[in-house]
Amino acid sequence: MKKLNRRSFLKGGLAGGAAIAAVGASKQAVAGTHNFGGYPDSMGVLVDLTKCVGCRTCEAACNKEQDLPEPDKAFDDPSVFEERREGGLPRRTTEKAYTVVQKYDVPGREHPLFRKVQCNHCNEPACLTSCFVNAYKKTPEGAVIYDKTVCVGCRTCMVACPFYIPAYSYSSAINPVVKKCIMCYDTRLKFGRPPACVEACPQEVMTFGKRKDLLKLAHQRISDKPDAYVDHVYGENEVGGTAWMYLSDVPFDKIGYDTHLGTQPIISYVKEFLGMVPMVLTIWPALFTGFHLLSNRKDALKNDDNKS
Amino acid sequence: MGGRKKTLLGMAALMLLTAPLAAQSWAAEGPGTVELGSLANHYSAVTFDHAMHTGVAASCAECHHHTTGLAPIDPNCARCHKAGDKANRVACKSCHSDKRFSAEDLAKIEGNPLLHHKGKLGLKGAYHQKCLGCHTAMGGPTGCQDCHTRNDKGDAFFHSGKYTPAPKASAEHGGGH
Amino acid sequence: MNSLKSQGFAPVVSDLKKDGSEWTVKEKIMLGLSPKEYWAVQLRNPFNWVLWAIYAIGLPILVGRFIFGLGWVTHSSYDYPWGLFLGWGLFTMVPLSASGFMMGTTVELFGRKDFKSIERLGLLNGLLGYTFAVMFLQVDLGQPWRLIYPMFVSLGPAAVLFLVAWHVATYLTCQVAELVPAFSEWMGFPKAKKFIKSIVLGLTIAGIILSTLHQGALGALFTYAPGKVHPLWYSSPFQWLHFFVSAVFAGLSMLIVVSTLTKWFMRWRCDENYLNNLSKLTLGLAKGASMALITYLVIKIIGIAHDNNWAYLLTGWGAWFMFEMVVGVILPLIFYTMAVRNSNASLARFAAILAVFGIALNRLNTALIAFNWQLYREIPHWRELVIVFTVYATYIVVYRAVLARMPILYTWKEKK
Ligand code: SF4
Ligand code: SF4
Ligand code: SF4
Numbered sequence: 001m002k003k004l005n006r007r008s009f010l011k012g013g014l015a016g017g018a019a020i021a022a023v024g025a026s027k028q029a030v031a032g033t034h035n036f037g038g039y040p041d042s043m044g045v046l047v048d049l050t051k052c053v054g055c056r057t058c059e060a061a062c063n064k065e066q067d068l069p070e071p072d073k074a075f076d077d078p079s080v081f082e083e084r085r086e087g088g089l090p091r092r093t094t095e096k097a098y099t100v101v102q103k104y105d106v107p108g109r110e111h112p113l114f115r116k117v118q119c120n121h122c123n124e125p126a127c128l129t130s131c132f133v134n135a136y137k138k139t140p141e142g143a144v145i146y147d148k149t150v151c152v153g154c155r156t157c158m159v160a161c162p163f164y165i166p167a168y169s170y171s172s173a174i175n176p177v178v179k180k181c182i183m184c185y186d187t188r189l190k191f192g193r194p195p196a197c198v199e200a201c202p203q204e205v206m207t208f209g210k211r212k213d214l215l216k217l218a219h220q221r222i223s224d225k226p227d228a229y230v231d232h233v234y235g236e237n238e239v240g241g242t243a244w245m246y247l248s249d250v251p252f253d254k255i256g257y258d259t260h261l262g263t264q265p266i267i268s269y270v271k272e273f274l275g276m277v278p279m280v281l282t283i284w285p286a287l288f289t290g291f292h293l294l295s296n297r298k299d300a301l302k303n304d305d306n307k308s
Numbered sequence: 309m310g311g312r313k314k315t316l317l318g319m320a321a322l323m324l325l326t327a328p329l330a331a332q333s334w335a336a337e338g339p340g341t342v343e344l345g346s347l348a349n350h351y352s353a354v355t356f357d358h359a360m361h362t363g364v365a366a367s368c369a370e371c372h373h374h375t376t377g378l379a380p381i382d383p384n385c386a387r388c389h390k391a392g393d394k395a396n397r398v399a400c401k402s403c404h405s406d407k408r409f410s411a412e413d414l415a416k417i418e419g420n421p422l423l424h425h426k427g428k429l430g431l432k433g434a435y436h437q438k439c440l441g442c443h444t445a446m447g448g449p450t451g452c453q454d455c456h457t458r459n460d461k462g463d464a465f466f467h468s469g470k471y472t473p474a475p476k477a478s479a480e481h482g483g484g485h
Numbered sequence: 486m487n488s489l490k491s492q493g494f495a496p497v498v499s500d501l502k503k504d505g506s507e508w509t510v511k512e513k514i515m516l517g518l519s520p521k522e523y524w525a526v527q528l529r530n531p532f533n534w535v536l537w538a539i540y541a542i543g544l545p546i547l548v549g550r551f552i553f554g555l556g557w558v559t560h561s562s563y564d565y566p567w568g569l570f571l572g573w574g575l576f577t578m579v580p581l582s583a584s585g586f587m588m589g590t591t592v593e594l595f596g597r598k599d600f601k602s603i604e605r606l607g608l609l610n611g612l613l614g615y616t617f618a619v620m621f622l623q624v625d626l627g628q629p630w631r632l633i634y635p636m637f638v639s640l641g642p643a644a645v646l647f648l649v650a651w652h653v654a655t656y657l658t659c660q661v662a663e664l665v666p667a668f669s670e671w672m673g674f675p676k677a678k679k680f681i682k683s684i685v686l687g688l689t690i691a692g693i694i695l696s697t698l699h700q701g702a703l704g705a706l707f708t709y710a711p712g713k714v715h716p717l718w719y720s721s722p723f724q725w726l727h728f729f730v731s732a733v734f735a736g737l738s739m740l741i742v743v744s745t746l747t748k749w750f751m752r753w754r755c756d757e758n759y760l761n762n763l764s765k766l767t768l769g770l771a772k773g774a775s776m777a778l779i780t781y782l783v784i785k786i787i788g789i790a791h792d793n794n795w796a797y798l799l800t801g802w803g804a805w806f807m808f809e810m811v812v813g814v815i816l817p818l819i820f821y822t823m824a825v826r827n828s829n830a831s832l833a834r835f836a837a838i839l840a841v842f843g844i845a846l847n848r849l850n851t852a853l854i855a856f857n858w859q860l861y862r863e864i865p866h867w868r869e870l871v872i873v874f875t876v877y878a879t880y881i882v883v884y885r886a887v888l889a890r891m892p893i894l895y896t897w898k899e900k901k
Contacts, residue, residue: 046427053440055452060466072476074468076452087861092563111444130709132650133634134641150639153627155566156646160709168627170561173554176627192414199409202452203440204433209417209426217427224384258712266709270645272722273705277648277698284694288594292686295596 042123042142043189044211044243045198046218047116049255050228051205054081054101054114061200062099062118065184069096081112090256093117095169098181099197104255113248115255116205118197119144119165119181120235121243126266127157127166127180135178141190142211142243143183151177162239162261183243211243218247240265350462354455364446371438372398384424404434486516486526486889490753494518497890498756499898500673513671516889532750536878543875546868547624555627558868565856565863567625569873572852574621576703577845578614579653580728583736585611585660586696587773589689602759603766605667605893606747607740612660613887614739615653617880624872645705652699659692670897671890697729704728707851715855717797717806718847720788727784734777735844737770738817741837743884747894754888756895764830771833774840775821782814802858809850813843 060075062068073080081103083091090102099118106113121144128136128144132154135146153176158166166180184195193199194208207214218233234252235245238261246252253259365371374380376398379390385403389395394403405413408430417426429437443450452458463469490496497517500507508517515523527533550558559568588607591597623629635641635650662681669677681688704724707714711721720727747755748763789795797803820836823829853863888894 051437053436053444053450057466063467064465070473071467072473074472075466076468086562086564086863089860094563126709130644130646132641132644132647133631133639134644135639147639150631150634151628152631152634154625154646155627156644156706156709158563158566159706159713162710162712164564167563168561168566170556170559170627171554172556173552176554192411194409194414202432202436204408204429204437207427208414213423213426217423220423221427261712266711269708269711269721270705273645273701273708273725274643276701276725280694280697284697285690288590288690288693289686292594292596292690295594 039138039140039142040212042140042211042243043208044121044142044214044245045183045195046207046209046214047244047246048205048207048221049113049115049246049248049250051203052101052114052116053203054078054103054112055202056080056101057200057202058116058197058206059097059099059101061196062181063097065187065196066098066182068098071096093119093165093167093180095167095171095179098179102256104250106250106254109250113250113255116197117163117165118244119183120163121181121183122239122265123241123243124239124265124267126160126162126239129265129267129270130156130160132156139185139189141183141185143185143189144243145182145185146178146180148177153177160266162258162266211241211245214245218245221247234259237263239263240268350465351452351456351458368398371442372400374398400434401431404429404431406431408432486751486753489526494753496754496895498892498895510672513890536882539874539878543871543878546871547875550624550868550872555625558866558872560863560866560869562863564860565853567852567856568863569853569865569869570621570625572849573845573873574625574876575618576848576852578618578621579703580700580732580735580844580848581739581841582611582614582618583696583700583732584608584740585615585663585736586656586689586692587733587736588740589663589692591773593685593689594693599762600766600769602762602896603740603744603770605664606744607736608660608663609667609884609887609893610740610743611736612657612664613880613884615657615660617876617883619653619657620876620879621873624876645702645709649699649702649706652695652702656692656695656699659688659695662688663692667891667893670892670899696732700732701725701729704851710856712859713857714851715797715802715806715858716792716794717789717802718851718855720792722791723784723788727781727788730777730781730784731844731847734774734781734817734840737774737777738837738840738844741767741770741774741834742841745834745837747888751885751888751894754894758896759894764828767830767833768825768828771821771830771836772825774837775818775825778814778818778821778840782810782818785810785814802855805850805855809843809846812839813846814840817843 056075059071063071063075080091081101085091091097091100093100099116102115102117104113104115121138121142123138125136125138125144127146128138131146133150133152135148135150136144136157137146138144153168155168155178157178158164158168166178168178169176183189184193184197188195194206198206198208207217209217215233215236218236222229222231222233229247229249230251232252233245233247234257235242240263246257248255251259361371362368368375369378369381373382373385374395377391377396379386379395385394397403407413413430417428420426439455440450442448449455458466458469460469464471467473486494495503495517497508497513502508502517518526546558555561562568584607588600588604588611591600592604623632626632631638635647636654641647663685665681666678669675669681702725704727707719708721708724711719744763744767748760752760789798798807817836817840820832820839824831824833824836857863
């Protein structure tokens with residue numbers, strides 16, 4: 001509840017900032033205040049990385065479910081694991097692939113570890129809070145979805161997402177929009193069904209359920225088999241918690257996860273500025289009018305001096 | 309005996325074509341072969357040589373978590389299912405649902421307060437984790453098509469076989485980085 | 486043109502020709518030259534040759550960007566969603582255009598009428614800089630025709646960019662209004678000028694508020710990426726302040742640079758008043774800039790101390806950061822101070838060039854070079870660079886065209 005108050009406050013402040021420009025717009029803006037994250041019964045997915053075999057069935061399932069364009073290579077072609085993008089980095093999500101599986105050869109581990117990457121559906125999504133047309137929405141079911149009919153293409157969400165998830169259809173000249181995993185909201189989640197990738201995975205690497213249950217489950221799995229996992233549920237607290245969470249037997253920083261993200265939602269890094277906005281709006285006019293009067297008084301006095 | 313087994317097997321195979329279920333041909337000492345068809349949509353069913361695997365495994369429990377009538381070895385299961393109905397059955401699907409993602413099952417799991425049931429694998433996951441887990445450790449075959457051949461629908465799904473995308477002339481663009 | 490003037494050519498300075506008849510608008514546009522003379526002058530100017538060369542290559546590519554999409558002119562990077570269009574066009578152009586609100590404040594609010602002869606140049610520098618920042622934004626946006634969406638179609642009022650969009654739009658309007666007097670004199674609509682005069686105080690105060698907020702907001706945009714921008718260029722609590730304060734000296738320095746250029750290349754268009762006062766005004770601006778610079782230096786250090794980022798100074802990034810600070814902040818600060826003390830306008834001009842360079846480097850560092858510092862460096866596509874040159878060339882062309890015509894560098898002689 002506390003969070004909500006802070007949000008509404010900040011929102012009000014910014015809306016006020018706009019209000020000096022257009023009163024009409026700000027009314028709508030305030031009315032647009034909606035709930036962020038924290039839905040008690042939101043769903044999530046627990047990904048047990050120790051179980052993934054890198055078959056990429058999930059990628060194929062996502063491609064089909066989301067009606068994505070033909071991939072560059074077959075989904076059973078293991079050579080994609082060796083592909084490197086700029087900087088020697090493994091494949092990432094693109095406009096043509098909302099999820100990708102990466103392979104990590106971990107020293108000391110007998111077999112490579114495979115990691116499925118897609119949107120983590122944050123509780124307080126950075127993409128959502130940074131979007132200036134309010135295209136994003138966190139649904140009560142837990143998915144972070146977006147309205148591509150309003151996307152202007154400023155790509156701030158891509159800058160803001162700490163997980164480098166949203167992609168952009170640069171290839172389109174007429175209707176380029178942001179592109180990312182929507183947790184199969186339209187076709188499945190909305191109806192209570194698990195995402196296509198979850199269902200397709202032969203290994204059932206992913207468990208679909210209420211986020212709060214999955215968290216308990218995750219911790220129980222760790223305590224049941226303390227040797228099989230590192231004691232960290234990635235996504236439990238990262239940037240305020242995410243709907244997709246991960247278990248691994250290898251420390252997360254060794255397999256491409258950013259473990260320095262902290263537990264604060266990204267918006268909390270912006271709050272100093274957002275909090276300052278209403279102050280500037282209220283104090284500046286008075287302050288500068290004052291300056292003006294003062295300096296003019298000096299002029300007036302001078303004129304008087306000259307006259308006398 | 310052999311003839312009867314064959315008939316049963318044939319029937320089972322027929323069933324598999326219509327429904328993605330697991331069917332077993334029983335014999336007193338356990339099934340000789342089992343048809344596993346939970347991915348029948350994209351793959352032909354697996355003919356599982358049960359007899360051969362019994363020879364390899366030290367005990368039934370190695371795969372089945374318990375032997376008929378005995379308590380399961382997983383303490384989480386054993387807590388409640390030491391004896392009784394579940395303990396008396398060893399067929400995989402008597403615990404691992406073959407409709408793990410059906411609305412009905414999802415509701416059942418959602419309504420079940422027990423954590424272990426929420427995380428319990430469906431039949432497909434159970435097979436794959438067991439088989440691949442052991443095959444990986446023992447050096448058995450692990451490729452998808454080592455066990456089940458993919459059908460045409462599967463090829464289309466994976467954009468493989470005759471559906472393989474034509475190699476791109478230039479890899480320069482298209483979101484290289 | 487300078488040589489033309491030395492041959493006795495008298496540029497347009499009032500509604501009336503020497504013989505007492507009125508200039509037509511067309512003649513005013515032609516700078517009071519006959520068409521033949523006008524084009525001859527254009528052809529003679531070697532700087533125009535450079536511009537034509539840029540356009541010859543750049544225009545087709547600019548058109549291509551809208552036909553083939555951003556993927557054709559950039560590397561389509563998902564990791565670096567923002568490239569040069571914003572790194573240079575928005576994040577650098579906007580602070581360099583902060584001169585508008587500062588000259589307005591100095592003259593209209595603080596009553597420093599002595600800055601009057603450079604006020605209009607400051608306002609114009611602001612207006613054009615912002616206009617072209619929006620142009621750059623339009624080149625960069627995936628769907629430029631949706632630019633009004635954040636205004637009227639779908640509002641995201643809790644986003645920093647929402648504030649930037651609104652404020653830049655409103656501020657542009659403000660700046661247009663502030664320059665209406667110059668335009669109305671030139672066109673001969675005295676009423677418009679009178680009206681603006683009556684609201685100039687309101688416009689100026691609005692300008693200060695809007696500028697404080699959106700200059701700061703451009704910095705705050707990067708606070709969305711705490712892990713991506715290198716800690717030396719990132720400070721969650723101070724980023725907006727860093728951007729705002731640096732915009733102050735950026736705008737002033739840019740004004741010094743531009744005024745120097747006008748003094749050299751557009752001398753024919755400057756009147757005595759402007760030329761005679763310029764050195765003095767340059768030093769006045771230098772004084773303001775040096776105060777902003779010292780403030781900036783202090784809050785930069787506070788920023789590092791606050792997050793305890795000292796250790797980074799010893800890394801390669803630290804060296805790069807120190808380079809930026811020394812060349813772009815400390816040296817200009819020293820030179821400005823010396824210039825003010827010794828009344829040496831040339832030194833102030835040199836300091837201004839350094840400061841402008843420093844700001845560009847700082848913004849490009851934040852947006853591109855030290856962005857994703859843990860990943861890899863993105864080298865922009867050559868077409869991206871060509872487009873930046875083309876749009877910036879257009880900025881210069883428009884700038885020069887306005888300066889050559891409207892009473893910015895000279896005072897309009899009113900009809901009696
Ligand atoms: S389908 Fe499952 S096992 Fe296969 S790559 Fe995806 S997550 Fe891993
Ligand atoms: S992972 Fe990125 S894209 Fe997905 S919800 Fe979080 S911030 Fe948004
Ligand atoms: S949840 Fe749906 S959209 Fe997201 S990766 Fe899985 S299949 Fe694709």
